[in-house]
Amino acid sequence: MDKAISFIQPSRNNLKYLKWSYESIRKNLGYRHEICMADDFSNDGTWEWLQDIAKKDQNVKIHRNGGPTRLGHTILYDTLINDYATNDIVMIYHADMYSLPGLDEEILKHIKPGVVVSGTRIEPPLHPEGPEKVIKDFGIEPEEFQEQELLNWYEKDYKPTQETTEGIFAPWAIYKEDFQKIGGHDKLFAPQSKEDSDIFNRFILNGYEVVQTREGCVYHMTCRGSRFADGAKRNPNGEVFMKNRETDEWLVQNERSTRNFIRKWGTMVQHDQYLKPIVSPIYSIGFELTKPTTIDMIRLLEPYCQYMVVPSREELLQYIEEEQPNTDYQLDKKLHTDIPKNPIYDIKVVFDPTHFTQQSFDVLQKLPDIIKDSGSEGDRFELDIFDIWIEQMVEHQEDNIVCNSN
Numbered sequence: 063m064d065k066a067i068s069f070i071q072p073s074r075n076n077l078k079y080l081k082w083s084y085e086s087i088r089k090n091l092g093y094r095h096e097i098c099m100a101d102d103f104s105n106d107g108t109w110e111w112l113q114d115i116a117k118k119d120q121n122v123k124i125h126r127n128g129g130p131t132r133l134g135h136t137i138l139y140d141t142l143i144n145d146y147a148t149n150d151i152v153m154i155y156h157a158d159m160y161s162l163p164g165l166d167e168e169i170l171k172h173i174k175p176g177v178v179v180s181g182t183r184i185e186p187p188l189h190p191e192g193p194e195k196v197i198k199d200f201g202i203e204p205e206e207f208q209e210q211e212l213l214n215w216y217e218k219d220y221k222p223t224q225e226t227t228e229g230i231f232a233p234w235a236i237y238k239e240d241f242q243k244i245g246g247h248d249k250l251f252a253p254q255s256k257e258d259s260d261i262f263n264r265f266i267l268n269g270y271e272v273v274q275t276r277e278g279c280v281y282h283m284t285c286r287g288s289r290f291a292d293g294a295k296r297n298p299n300g301e302v303f304m305k306n307r308e309t310d311e312w313l314v315q316n317e318r319s320t321r322n323f324i325r326k327w328g329t330m331v332q333h334d335q336y337l338k339p340i341v342s343p344i345y346s347i348g349f350e351l352t353k354p355t356t357i358d359m360i361r362l363l364e365p366y367c368q369y370m371v372v373p374s375r376e377e378l379l380q381y382i383e384e385e386q387p388n389t390d391y392q393l394d395k396k397l398h399t400d401i402p403k404n405p406i407y408d409i410k411v412v413f414d415p416t417h418f419t420q421q422s423f424d425v426l427q428k429l430p431d432i433i434k435d436s437g438s439e440g441d442r443f444e445l446d447i448f449d450i451w452i453e454q455m456v457e458h459q460e461d462n463i464v465c466n467s468n
Contacts, residue, residue, distance in 0.1 A: 065170050067095045067235060068147035072138035073157040074102035077111060079283060082204040084115065086160040093121055095166060096149055098142040100125040103132045123147070134253020140246040143238060153235035154258075158283035159183075160207075162216055168278025169235045172226065178265055180234040180274045182222070183282040184212075194229050194274065194336045196220075200281060202296070212281055222276035229336035230262050230272040233280055244268055245465030250326065250390055255312070255319035259331040262339045267463045272338060318388045324365035325391050326462060328430050342430045344459040348407035355415040357381050363415075364397065366426055369407045375399050408454040409433065417447045 069087060073080045080099070087097060099122065101109040112124040123146040127133045143152050151173060165181055173179045186199040198215070201207035244264050251257035265272065324330060328347075332340040348369040355374055360381045364370060372378050382393045411429070413422075425432070425446045432445070433452065441452045 065151060066149045067166055067169065068143075068149040068152045068238075069095060069097045069155045070139055070142045070147065070152055071097065071155050071157055072100040072102055072135040072142065073104070073108055074132055075104045075106045075108065076157045077104070077106045077108045078204050079158040080108065081111065082207070083155075083157055083159055083161075086162075088119070090161050090163045091166045093119070096121050096123065096147065098123040098125070098146040100127065100138040100142055102127050102134065102138055103129040132253055136247050136249065136252040136254055136257040139257075143241060143246065147238060150238055151235055152238050152241060153233055155233045156282070159233060160209075160212075160281040160283075162279045162281065163213075165233075165278040165280060168275040172273050172275050173235055173237070175237050175240060176269065177271045177273055178230055178234055178236045178240075180230050180232070180272070181278045181280050182274060182276050183231070184216075184279055185282045185284055188284050192335070192337075194227070194231065196279075202283065204283075207281075216279065220279070224276050226276060227274045227336050228272055228338045229274045229333075230265070230339070231337050232258070236270075240270065244463055248326075248465045250322050251319045253315065255316045256323040256331065257319070259339070260323060260326065262333075263327060263341050264463050264465070266339045266341055267460055274336065321365050322389055322391075325389065327459070328366065329427060341459055343434045343457045344462070345430055345433060345455065345457065346408040347429070348410050350401060350410060350412045352412060352414045353416055357384075359415050359418065360397070361385070362423070363426075364393070366429070367407075367411070368396065369402075370397050371399065371401050372397060373399055405453060408452070408456055410451040410453070412449040412451070413447045419447075422446050422448070 071080070071083070084097065084099075087095065097119075099112055101112055101124070109126050112126075116122045116124045123142070125138070125141060125146060127138065139154060151170070153169065162184075169179050169181065183195045184198050184200075185195055186202050187197050188202070191197050200209075200212040200215075244261075246261075247257045248260050251260055262272075320330070327342070328344045329342045332342065334340060346369075347367045348371070349363060349367045350371045351373065353373065355372060355377070357377045357380060360370075360372060360374070360377060364381070364385075378397050378399060382397060386393050425448065433450070433455065437443075437450070437452050437455065439452055439455050441450075443450055
């Protein structure tokens with residue numbers, strides 16, 4: 063095929079994986095494809111290596127974030143795509159991925175405008191199994207990578223039962239124009255975490271088809287860099303595991319991004335077994351609490367509504383002060399102590415927070431789908447501790463398709 067791909071690879075202090083990944087692309091896919099790499103304020107020699115490679119390989123484009131802090135791949139993916147990639151097709155590609163022969167041809171076989179194509183990940187047993195990937199151990203670090211064993215197995219023994227399934231995850235490829243049409247990644251999720259789930263929802267809502275090719279594969283070391291900075295190891299029995307828990311930086315950012323994802327989409331991330339996104343309806347929902355409550359309860363409830371009345375002024379003000387630095391949503395416009403005179407939300411949910419239980423929270427997390435499946439305009443019904451009033455059932459999820467924050 064004549065078409066070429068621009069591989070998009072931000073990296074932060076991941077030099078040994080980035081080298082390993084770059085070499086696999088050139089060794090197994092050749093030099094026809096462009097590789098766009100960004101150094102995100104690394105201190106491990108990444109920028110020096112990138113400059114050296116760019117001198118030797120004319121089809122490499124490099125970008126540097128010189129600090130004073132990291133930007134994250136949410137920002138750098140888009141910088142590389144918008145400012146550096148010269149091909150019509152771009153592929154989000156992690157720095158800890160090894161390209162197997164034929165990955166590019168399989169991507170190009172299935173891609174067309176309006177279609178997003180993912181490769182299949184072969185991974186060591188570091189994370190739970192799933193039907194969208196293959197668990198097979200050919201090494202957990204570049205130093206012990208069993209390259210020839212992987213290539214032999216892939217050529218002789220890897221026989222997928224399906225050519226394609228529906229799902230999306232990295233590595234994924236898209237026409238650059240389709241990516242830019244919806245505004246790219248949302249900076250709300252910078253520097254990282256949930257930016258992929260957000261843009262996947264938007265792909266689905268915009269009518270893009272998502273295809274996973276089972277015959278185009280990568281070997282994926284998984285989650286290196288900021289999430290598990292110390293990598294993986296083996297115990298004396300040969301079993302593999304991450305050396306340490308997630309880094310504090312990743313845990314803090316993941317919580318922030320998760321809360322912003324719920325604010326934007328009304329639910330947690332949802333998908334089927336093949337990781338095809340499931341997008342729930344977004345309604346204009348207002349919570350009216352009938353009694354004062356704690357900051358912890360406000361923190362739990364706030365992301366799940368568009369407006370909230372809490373008769374706890376001191377706690378409300380303290381929560382806004384603490385939480386506002388973590389979101390672009392204006393919390394002082396969302397959280398109030400008094401019920402508005404004129405309705406500014408379509409669905410009213412009235413409840414006593416002192417009776418709130420885990421069951422109540424389970425209902426709350428599913429509320430948009432419950433309303434869609436069982437509610438009608440003009441209805442009033444009780445569910446668990448909630449008194450639910452439906453004036454209108456206008457859905458707003460399509461308002462999220464185009465990202466206007468960039």
